[in-house]
Each structure stands twice: as C-alpha cells, then as structure tokens.
Amino acid sequence: xxxxxxxxxxxxxxxxxxxxxxxxxNLNHDAMYWYRQDPGQGLRLIYYSQIVNDFQxxxxxxxxxxxxxxxxxxxxxxxxxQKNPTAFYLCAIGTGGNTIYFGEGSWLTVV
Amino acid sequence: GNSVTQMEGPVTLSEEAFLxxxxxxxxxxxxxxxxxxxxxxxxxQLLLKATKADDKGSNKGFEATYRKETTSFHLxxxxxxxxxxxxxxxxxxxxxxxxxxxxxxxxxxxxxxKP
Numbered sequence: 001x002x003x004x005x006x007x008x009x010x011x012x013x014x015x016x017x018x019x020x021x022x023x024x025x026n027l028n029h030d031a032m033y034w035y036r037q038d039p040g041q042g043l044r045l046i047y048y049s050q051i052v053n054d055f056q057x058x059x060x061x062x063x064x065x066x067x068x069x070x071x072x073x074x075x076x077x078x079x080x081x082q083k084n085p086t087a088f089y090l091c092a093i094g095t096g097g098n099t100i101y102f103g104e105g106s107w108l109t110v111v
Numbered sequence: 112g113n114s115v116t117q118m119e120g121p122v123t124l125s126e127e128a129f130l131x132x133x134x135x136x137x138x139x140x141x142x143x144x145x146x147x148x149x150x151x152x153x154x155x156q157l158l159l160k161a162t163k164a165d166d167k168g169s170n171k172g173f174e175a176t177y178r179k180e181t182t183s184f185h186l187x188x189x190x191x192x193x194x195x196x197x198x199x200x201x202x203x204x205x206x207x208x209x210x211x212x213x214x215x216x217x218x219x220x221x222x223x224x225k226p
Contacts, residue, residue: 006154033213040218040219041218041219042115042200042216042217042218042219043155043200043214043216044216045213045214048213058213090154090155098142098143098162098204098214099143099145099157099160100157100214101157102147102154102155102156103154104153104154105152105153105154
C-alpha cells in the first residue's frame with residue numbers, strides 16, 4: 001500500500017515535553033508540508049520542504065521544528081515552547097500543478 | 112494579502128436536495144482553486160480543482176467553476192446523499208510565495224445531510 005503515512009494517530013503530551021510526529025511517503029515527491037488544524041478553523045502552514053536537507057518556515061512555525069534528512073521522511077517536533085499544541089496535525093505532499101495531498105492526520109492532546 | 116472566505120455553516124439539507132457552498136477569494140495574479148473534503152477524524156481529500164478562469168472542476172457529482180469576474184469558486188451538487196456529510200474547504204494556491212503548493216484555506220463549511 002502506498003501513499004502518505006502519519007503516526008501516531010493519537011498522541012498525548014505532558015507539559016514541558018517535546019513530541020515528534022512522523023510523516024513518511026513512498027510517492028517519490030520532493031515537496032512536503034505540515035499543517036495545523038484547530039476546531040472550526042481552516043488549516044495553517046507550519047513548515048514546508050521542497051528538497052532534501054532544506055526546509056522553510058510557514059505561517060506559524062514558532063514552537064515547532066522539522067528535519068528533512070531523507071526524501072521520504074519529514075518529521076515534525078512539537079517543542080515545549082509551543083504553548084497551545086493541542087490540535088490536529090496534517091502532513092501533505094506536493095505534486096505538480098500546485099496540488100497537494102494529505103495524510104490521515106495525527107491528533108495531539110496536552111494532558 | 113491572499114485570502115479565502117467561505118459561507119458560514121453548518122449547512123443542513125435533506126437527502127436529494129441541491130447543494131451550494133459559496134467561496135470567494137482575494138488574490139493577485141491567477142491562482143489555482145481547490146475544494147477539499149474532510150470526513151470525521153480523517154485527513155483532507157482533494158475533491159476537485161480548477162487552474163484558470165472559466166475552468167470547471169468536477170468529481171463525484173460535485174462541480175465548481177472558476178469565476179474571475181466575481182472572484183468566486185462556489186461548490187455545487189445537484190442531489191446530495193447522507194454520505195456527503197462532511198466538512199468542505201475551499202483553498203487557493205499562494206502565488207505570492209516561491210513555494211509552489213502552499214495553499215491558503217477557508218475556514219471550512221460543515222454539511223449535514225439528513226435522510
């Protein structure tokens with residue numbers, strides 16, 4: 001089975017902890033993205049990467065970090081500096097023609 | 112800056128009713144326009160897209176026409192089903208960014224279809 005795989009589906013974070021969300025793709029696309037979704041709101045871009053070993057901040061990068069050491073992987077770390085991390089996180093890949101496709105998402109809850 | 116505005120939800124319809132979800136945008140240049148659908152607890156799925164003025168995107172009975180003169184991309188379906196109940200997002204490609212693929216989303220419109 002191919003596509004975009006996010007894990008875990010559900011994650012709980014204690015105050016002061018860093019947590020990492022995984023995003024893997026086997027579709028051989030260069031561009032990958034992380035979006036955040038809050039209830040009743042649209043999606044906001046956290047980070048994006050257009051090529052291995054390079055990534056750029058999106059609109060709400062504060063409190064997050066990423067790496068892009070391999071083409072197929074783009075993990076997102078939610079650091080303790082992110083004061084309101086409870087949200088639904090969506091990884092996506094970019095294809096030609098400005099079209100992006102999303103993974104199934106990961107729910108992060110602070111406990 | 113670029114932005115997308117969708118009609119307020121929730122929208123509640125009976126099965127087989129006609130659906131319209133309004134979407135208007137503000138953008139410089141000629142962005143591509145998209146509709147995504149999100150079922151409960153899932154990621155977003157691309158429903159349809161249009162890349163230039165007067166293009167009509169269509170999929171699964173849904174349609175939307177890129178209207179540059181009214182800066183709109185309204186989503187329509189002639190006869191909705193209970194299985195169409197979901198949240199629908201309108202989006203545009205941000206041409207102001209060097210990053211192709213960055214999208215700007217509306218806030219989403221919840222559709223509930225009753226039997």
